[in-house]
Amino acid sequence: MRLAIGDVVRDRRERVIGTVVGIDPEGYGSLVALRVSTGTTHLAYSDDLEMLARNNGPTGLGRRVLAVVLFVLAALTAFAASHTVHSLGGNWALMIFSALGAYTAFDVAFRGVQRLTGPRRIRV
Template structure:
């Protein structure tokens, strides 16, 4: 299981939910969990189940980059479809070229977001 600080987890023994506030990646693989109403609990990773992953809120910068990628992908799709049309391709080939150009840029953006995302530690 991969956890990050901020994930919401549940203790399988007594079904208490809490937030991960620390990880020990040593030999013992312990997780420090904040439980409402109590201070903290230190539990082994195998006694936990993930309820909700932590995700950083999107900033204005992230939104602007996403918008720029969508606009760039639409322009690339148009250029690809228009190029196929000029070469005498059918509408099916134009659609395939447009879809390929759009999905190529979209895939690169999604991989970048995934690589720059929250770091997770195996416990």
């Protein structure tokens, strides 16, 4: 399991829900420190944890601008690919697939950038 600071997990053994605040490697497995609702810290083994929610912080202005710019570029590229296929005499199916392929190229690149610049996940 990969965890990041702020992820919400449940300890199956003691039935405690909390957010991850730290990880302490140990011989048996990794001890994970959880902040519970009472404000205290609870330690649990990583094997006893169950993922409930990922921590996705607020999107910054730079990432939002990049998303809009890449969407516009993807839409223009998809239109250009579709128009080129149409002008070369391609049928409607080829036009759709060329537009979809052009858009997907930008989408895959954007998701790769998001994965590289997102929160660090630690294997526990």
